[in-house]
Amino acid sequence: MGTTVPPDLLPGTLELLILKSLAAGSHHGYGIAQRLKTVSDDLLHVGESSLYPALQRLLLKGWVKAEWGASENNRRARYYRLTGTGRKQLARERAEFDRLIVAIQKVLNAT
Amino acid sequence: MRDFIRRIRQLIHWRRFDDDLAEEMAFHRDMAAREREEQGIDPNAAVRAAHRTFGSGALAADQARDVWIPVGLRDLSADVRFAFRLMWRERAFTATAVSTLALAIGMSNTVYTVVNAMILRGLPVAHPDRIVMFNDGSPNSQVLNVSYRDVEDWRAATASFAEIGLFSNTMFTIGDEGRSPDVVGGSYVSTSIFRLVEERPMLGRDFLPADEQAGAAPVVILGYSVWTSRYGSDPSIVGKTMRVNNTRATIIGVMPRGFRFPLVDDLWLPVSAMSGLQRDKRDVRQFRAGGRLVEGISMSHAQAELAALTERLAREYPATNRNFRAAVLPYTGTATHPMFLSLFGAVSCVLLVACANVSNLLLARSGRRSREISVRTALGATRWRVVRQLLIESVLLASIAGALGFILSVAGVKAFAYSVRGINFAYWYNERWTMDHRVFAFVCGVCVASAFLFGLVPAIHLSRRDVHDAIKQDARTTAGPSHVWADVLLVAEIGFALMLLVGAGLMMRSFLAIYRSDLTADASQVMTVSLRPPPAKVTTADERLAMYRRIEARLRTNPALAAVTVASAPPYIGAPMWRIELDRRRQTSEDPTRRASFVTIDRGYFETLDVRLVRGRPFTDDDGMPGHEAVIVNQQFVTMFFGDVDPIGQRLCASNPDNRTVASLCAPIVGVSPTVRQQFMSDLDPVVYFPLRANPISGMLLIRSADLHSAATIVRSEVQAIEPDIVVWRLMPLETWMEQSRWGHRVFGTMFTVFAVIALVLSAVGIYAVTAYSVVERTKEIGIRMALGARASRVMALFVRRKLPALGAGLALGMGGAFGVGRLVRSMLVQTSPTDALTLTSLGGLLAGVAMLAVVVPALRASRIDPTVALRHE
Numbered sequence: 001m002g003t004t005v006p007p008d009l010l011p012g013t014l015e016l017l018i019l020k021s022l023a024a025g026s027h028h029g030y031g032i033a034q035r036l037k038t039v040s041d042d043l044l045h046v047g048e049s050s051l052y053p054a055l056q057r058l059l060l061k062g063w064v065k066a067e068w069g070a071s072e073n074n075r076r077a078r079y080y081r082l083t084g085t086g087r088k089q090l091a092r093e094r095a096e097f098d099r100l101i102v103a104i105q106k107v108l109n110a111t
Numbered sequence: 112m113r114d115f116i117r118r119i120r121q122l123i124h125w126r127r128f129d130d131d132l133a134e135e136m137a138f139h140r141d142m143a144a145r146e147r148e149e150q151g152i153d154p155n156a157a158v159r160a161a162h163r164t165f166g167s168g169a170l171a172a173d174q175a176r177d178v179w180i181p182v183g184l185r186d187l188s189a190d191v192r193f194a195f196r197l198m199w200r201e202r203a204f205t206a207t208a209v210s211t212l213a214l215a216i217g218m219s220n221t222v223y224t225v226v227n228a229m230i231l232r233g234l235p236v237a238h239p240d241r242i243v244m245f246n247d248g249s250p251n252s253q254v255l256n257v258s259y260r261d262v263e264d265w266r267a268a269t270a271s272f273a274e275i276g277l278f279s280n281t282m283f284t285i286g287d288e289g290r291s292p293d294v295v296g297g298s299y300v301s302t303s304i305f306r307l308v309e310e311r312p313m314l315g316r317d318f319l320p321a322d323e324q325a326g327a328a329p330v331v332i333l334g335y336s337v338w339t340s341r342y343g344s345d346p347s348i349v350g351k352t353m354r355v356n357n358t359r360a361t362i363i364g365v366m367p368r369g370f371r372f373p374l375v376d377d378l379w380l381p382v383s384a385m386s387g388l389q390r391d392k393r394d395v396r397q398f399r400a401g402g403r404l405v406e407g408i409s410m411s412h413a414q415a416e417l418a419a420l421t422e423r424l425a426r427e428y429p430a431t432n433r434n435f436r437a438a439v440l441p442y443t444g445t446a447t448h449p450m451f452l453s454l455f456g457a458v459s460c461v462l463l464v465a466c467a468n469v470s471n472l473l474l475a476r477s478g479r480r481s482r483e484i485s486v487r488t489a490l491g492a493t494r495w496r497v498v499r500q501l502l503i504e505s506v507l508l509a510s511i512a513g514a515l516g517f518i519l520s521v522a523g524v525k526a527f528a529y530s531v532r533g534i535n536f537a538y539w540y541n542e543r544w545t546m547d548h549r550v551f552a553f554v555c556g557v558c559v560a561s562a563f564l565f566g567l568v569p570a571i572h573l574s575r576r577d578v579h580d581a582i583k584q585d586a587r588t589t590a591g592p593s594h595v596w597a598d599v600l601l602v603a604e605i606g607f608a609l610m611l612l613v614g615a616g617l618m619m620r621s622f623l624a625i626y627r628s629d630l631t632a633d634a635s636q637v638m639t640v641s642l643r644p645p646p647a648k649v650t651t652a653d654e655r656l657a658m659y660r661r662i663e664a665r666l667r668t669n670p671a672l673a674a675v676t677v678a679s680a681p682p683y684i685g686a687p688m689w690r691i692e693l694d695r696r697r698q699t700s701e702d703p704t705r706r707a708s709f710v711t712i713d714r715g716y717f718e719t720l721d722v723r724l725v726r727g728r729p730f731t732d733d734d735g736m737p738g739h740e741a742v743i744v745n746q747q748f749v750t751m752f753f754g755d756v757d758p759i760g761q762r763l764c765a766s767n768p769d770n771r772t773v774a775s776l777c778a779p780i781v782g783v784s785p786t787v788r789q790q791f792m793s794d795l796d797p798v799v800y801f802p803l804r805a806n807p808i809s810g811m812l813l814i815r816s817a818d819l820h821s822a823a824t825i826v827r828s829e830v831q832a833i834e835p836d837i838v839v840w841r842l843m844p845l846e847t848w849m850e851q852s853r854w855g856h857r858v859f860g861t862m863f864t865v866f867a868v869i870a871l872v873l874s875a876v877g878i879y880a881v882t883a884y885s886v887v888e889r890t891k892e893i894g895i896r897m898a899l900g901a902r903a904s905r906v907m908a909l910f911v912r913r914k915l916p917a918l919g920a921g922l923a924l925g926m927g928g929a930f931g932v933g934r935l936v937r938s939m940l941v942q943t944s945p946t947d948a949l950t951l952t953s954l955g956g957l958l959a960g961v962a963m964l965a966v967v968v969p970a971l972r973a974s975r976i977d978p979t980v981a982l983r984h985e
Contacts, residue, residue, distance in 0.1 A: 028135075028138070029135060029138075029139055029629065030138065030139045030142040030143065033139075048136070048139055048171060049170055049171035049174065051169075052132065052136065052171050052172075052174075052175045052476070053174040053175045053177070053178055055175075056175040056176075056178035056179065057178050058123075059117075059178075060114060060117055060118065060178055061114070061180060062114075071138070071142075075138060075141075076138070077135070077138050078131065078134075078135045078138075085258070095340060
């Protein structure tokens with residue numbers, strides 16, 4: 001069984017993951033969750049109750065935009081798309097995250 | 112900031128937000144279910160599983176929503192919506208509370224608007240709070256006469272004042288060749304007068320110190336109204352000349368529109384142009400003075416410095432300065448100042464009564480609310496949350512009341528403006544009964560403050576109730592601690608109402624005293640006329656006397672004029688106060704400070720006013736000639752100076768305390784007149800009437816005629832016929848002067864009374880409501896009592912007795928407060944003691960009666976309850 005996001009995820013990580021998954025192209029909420037699941041080899045199960053508030057936070061920040069469109073099975077679905085500032089934010093957070101991971105590993109590897 | 116804009120945009124499309132989110136989540140769930148289905152799971156189980164994984168949809172939606180709206184705000188809007196629903200459900204309660212408050216807030220705002228316009232906004236000059244005037248330091252004095260030397264001393268020896276200016280208000284005749292002369296009000300001023308208020312002419316130049324020197328070329332500065340009305344706003348006026356009195360002066364400047372400092376001036380000349388100017392005599396006090404404080408210097412500091420200086424001067428120059436003292440008072444601190452402030456106090460009392468009232472209603476209702484609150488508490492609401500909910504309800508009530516009150520106050524201000532129309536205020540008051548940001552802030556402040564004032568006690572009381580008790584038992588049968596609070600509020604309500612009533616009663620008594628005393632003379636058919644001879648032509652006292660006699664003689668032949676006379680000052684408009692000394696051999700007590708209004712009158716004065724002398728005789732044409740000295744005094748004078756001794760034949764001497772160069776006048780008393788009011792507003796109004804001949808200073812004609820309108824035309828043409836170059840002006844009914852002098856008591860007395868009556872009604876309504884409510888609350892109990900055989904009278908007594916201690920305490924405290932009120936309004940009282948027993952007892956009785964009625968009526972209803980109905984009452 002995979003990890004359900006977010007118990008104990010570092011704050012902001014879910015947003016980072018969503019941004020990253022949208023970098024490949026716009027998608028609806030379900031698609032984002034699916035993408036995160038498959039890409040993480042079924043490790044990350046994003047709880048929908050954290051996904052939608054997170055998406056709203058991203059909307060509020062202006063990093064994503066939402067538009068209604070038709071889904072693959074021709075139903076109305078809300079598609080999220082990365083904005084310019086969102087893309088910049090992704091790059092910034094990514095660098096930040098890398099540094100943090102390195103730092104954490106250093107701490108863990110210290111004797 | 113960008114976040115904020117997005118938030119707002121989102122909130123505008125709020126309805127769509129929920130739908131969108133719901134649709135999006137439904138889509139998510141469907142997709143998840145379908146996926147499971149594809150994996151071969153039973154469709155129903157798949158849906159259930161999808162739902163399970165999704166978690167609480169409602170919670171997710173809430174959290175998504177919380178991203179956009181802060182939690183506190185959402186709770187707040189829920190509270191507000193709930194409060195609105197509650198208000199709507201209890202419409203009768205809401206209407207009572209809102210109208211009570213709206214009335215009080217409306218009145219407060221009316222008074223505040225007026226006070227703001229008259230006092231708070233102050234002079235329309237750069238530093239209004241630093242402009243001061245001088246008085247003699249006695250409590251009600253507004254005026255101090257100073258000499259040129261006094262001000263020179265002050266300038267030299269004080270550091271508190273950035274500028275000191277002096278002025279002498281007068282009337283100028285202005286004229287040019289080929290145009291009829293005008294009379295305008297203006298002042299002889301020191302050249303510093305405009306720098307004092309940091310104002311400059313809009314055209315031309317300010318006065319220079321050289322203009323004030325002896326022998327300086329005559330110059331004049333015009334007021335805006337003279338410039339526009341007489342010179343048609345001529346832009347090239349500066350440098351031209353005009354005739355002012357009998358000199359030709361160069362116009363050097365024009366002051367901006369609306370500027371009429373220091374009094375109500377339209378023309379200014381330097382003191383050097385003043386005939387009879389005494390620069391060196393310390394005891395010729397021809398001027399009044401004002402000053403501007405140095406920045407950062409307080410009024411009390413300046414006061415202390417000035418007091419020390421006048422003290423020193425009194426020691427150095429005992430002959431002239433022994434009794435001369437000066438004090439600083441704010442320029443806008445005019446006679447009406449305490450009036451407005453006490454009005455403000457009165458209206459605050461009304462507001463407090465209204466708040467106590469609403470508070471009491473809320474408390475009475477709290478029985479009904481307590482179960483709801485207990486449920487909230489049981490469900491986990493914190494005490495703060497409950498109090499907040501209740502306070503929000505109060506603020507909402509107050510806000511609605513405030514909005515209504517604001518509308519009311521617009522009408523109130525209109526009514527005030529109407530009631531004082533035609534009254535001559537100091538120039539900076541006029542036409543400024545407008546509301547500004549300060550008034551708006553005041554209204555908002557009052558709403559919030561009153562909401563807390565009336566809402567806090569019930570809120571704390573309700574939130575404190577024990578959850579278990581309230582849920583378990585029928586809260587309506589107990590007389591809990593809410594009744595203690597209700598009694599406290601009742602006491603406050605009655606106390607404030609009584610204070611207001613007494614204040615209003617004292618004001619009304621003064622007002623009636625003035626009106627009654629003004630009936631002594633018959634002013635209805637009398638008019639005043641001012642005469643302005645060309646100054647060059649009439650210079651000596653004899654010439655002036657001859658002029659008046661010529662005009663009187665001519666007018667007396669006209670049958671349309673019933674009586675004609677001359678007086679230095681007609682009744683009601685004031686007169687200089689002269690020092691009075693009685694013949695020393697008979698004087699009972701030596702008191703050099705005793706003064707009386709000094710008036711000179713001609714033959715026929717009392718007939719013109721339709722006044723009969725109480726004793727003695729009126730003046731004849733010979734009176735005032737050497738060897739024929741005579742003086743008439745009024746009854747007030749007799750009471751003050753003679754007591755029971757017969758004054759006829761006694762000698763008195765009157766002297767001008769501000770100008771020792773004027774010879775004092777001594778004469779035997781030949782007559783006693785009734786007390787015709789001379790001063791504006793005075794408790795004691797002693798007057799000495801000397802014959803015109805004894806001191807022919809300039810005066811006014813008094814004319815009695817059944818038709819004042821045609822009399823005005825007759826006077827104009829008759830005077831023109833014999834004295835073509837005399838300016839005839841200020842033809843005014845004596846009643847207008849009278850009204851000018853007593854409008855304050857009329858307007859303020861009426862306002863006080865309106866407030867007091869409203870406070871009385873409000874407290875009666877409050878007491879009634881609270882008693883009636885407790886009757887409803889205890890219906891079941893009453894039913895039981897009556898079923899067990901209690902008599903109707905006992906049931907009634909049950910309610911009446913409960914309220915008696917509160918009523919008694921309220922009346923007692925109110926009486927105490929009423930003494931304070933009396934002291935506060937003392938300066939405005941005329942012929943009325945601030946502790947007037949009749950006022951206190953009758954109004955106390957009135958309030959007690961009304962309060963008792965408000966208790967007895969609902970109690971009576973309780974005693975008529977049918978026990979069978981009552982027991983079924985839920």
